[in-house]
Amino acid sequence: AAGVIQSPRHLIKEKRETATLKCYPIPRHDTVYWYQQGPGQDPQFLISFYEKMQSDKGSIPDRFSAQQFSDYHSELNMSSLELGDSALYFCASSSLWGRAGNEQFFGPGTRLTVL
Amino acid sequence: DQQVKQNSPSLSVQEGRISILNCDYTNSMFDYFLWYKKYPAEGPTFLISISSIKDKNEDGRFTVFLNKSAKHLSLHIVPSQPGDSAVYFCACRGSTLGRLYFGRGTQLTVWP
Numbered sequence: 001a002a003g004v005i006q007s008p009r010h011l012i013k014e015k016r017e018t019a020t021l022k023c024y025p026i027p028r029h030d031t032v033y034w035y036q037q038g039p040g041q042d043p044q045f046l047i048s049f050y051e052k053m054q055s056d057k058g059s060i061p062d063r064f065s066a067q068q069f070s071d072y073h074s075e076l077n078m079s080s081l082e083l084g085d086s087a088l089y090f091c092a093s094s095s096l097w098g099r100a101g102n103e104q105f106f107g108p109g110t111r112l113t114v115l
Numbered sequence: 116d117q118q119v120k121q122n123s124p125s126l127s128v129q130e131g132r133i134s135i136l137n138c139d140y141t142n143s144m145f146d147y148f149l150w151y152k153k154y155p156a157e158g159p160t161f162l163i164s165i166s167s168i169k170d171k172n173e174d175g176r177f178t179v180f181l182n183k184s185a186k187h188l189s190l191h192i193v194p195s196q197p198g199d200s201a202v203y204f205c206a207c208r209g210s211t212l213g214r215l216y217f218g219r220g221t222q223l224t225v226w227p
Contacts, residue, residue: 004158006158031212033214033215035215040219041219042119042204042217042218042219042220043159043204043215043217044217045214045215045216048212048214050212055212056213056214058214090158090159092158092215094212096211096212102147102149102164102166102208102211103149103161103164104149104161104215105161106151106158106159106160106161107158108156108157108158109156109157109158111156
């Protein structure tokens, strides 16, 4: 079965640079979530989109922005990168239909390292 | 504040025995509860879930129990296998399509 695809898998950036992370949800899933997991931490919710509209916003810095496109893929744009942004970034997708949006299915993550 | 807590950072179990992973939550508005398994360098993999209207859900070797009055859920794995060795995250949700709140995870090691 098709899974959530994230690219790139690894990304190394310098401080103050920008980064763009991409997420391709499971086909026919209409909701995308972004989570950040620091070393030894639990995943923290950043932001979500349902049908291309922002549906919820968590602890996402103002330096970050995200959107969901007409094909339902999503991009997380990160500017003025800081050392503390180094983390694993997970994208998850879900669908309101089928199992009523109960389960979220995660991609493999993008490991961002800021030097 | 941490709304979902997994107080045991690690658990070691012999192959064939039962593994019991515990999770406590504080928010009575949570309506759906999930367990994820995570290997290093991979994303969390959905394992099993339970709605707040149930107290037990079973799927093969995995059973999740929910005690709403105690705000506690547990994951039972019987029999445990070495391939079950991974980090297990408990996650809770407050609404349909809502964000997940995760615990810190429990590292399960199943030894032969």
